[in-house]
Amino acid sequence: MGELRLITPRQGDVEMLINAPEPALRGVAIGDSIAVNGCCLTVTRLDSDAFAADVSNETLSVTTLGEWSPGTKVNLEQSLRAGQPLGGHYVSGHVDAAATISRLEADARSTRLWLDMPPALARYVARKGSICIDGVSLTVNEVAAARTSVNIIPHTSQVTILGQYAAGTRVNLEVDIIARYLERLSQQ
DSSP: OEEEEEEEEETTEEEEEEEOOHHHHTTOOTTOEEEETTEEEEEEEEOSSEEEEEEOHHHHHHSSGGGOOTTOEEOEEEOOOTTSOOOSOOOOSOOOEEEEEEEEEEETTEEEEEEEOOGGGGGGOOTTSEEEETTEEEEEEEEETTEEEEEEOHHHHHHSGGGGOOTTOEEEEEOOHHHHHHHHHHTO
């Protein structure tokens, strides 16, 4: 996890400076990608405990990044490099839209999280498929119209910002990349 330190307007868009603990920046170079709450951002400057990234108007309009202020806690993840084990679902870091947490409820040691998503994205979400919320890829429990649920296990709650969510929290949503490509191929 990291924290937004500074937002600087830059000729119509912004530069964000994000505090990052040492492990998050290990081996990172200028030009590398780091997913920030699921948004693939390019490192433009490195400090000992932070990195800067330019954020375009498209990213600001499609994601929750335009709603942030200094002090916002964020999930951080370096890009997967060729040859590294996948260890999860396919995630591109290309956010489809912002969505809203509608409800949280205890489910044994987990938390069941209900998410209201834009109706146009619901077609890409399948029970027992995957969905990426603020950069955390999760297994879908169920889907009903434009609402879906996932479970947040204790480990995920502790090492990501997902444990800080409440009803009404807006999040970045990335649907399954394979579903998007299948739809595109079927249109041709």
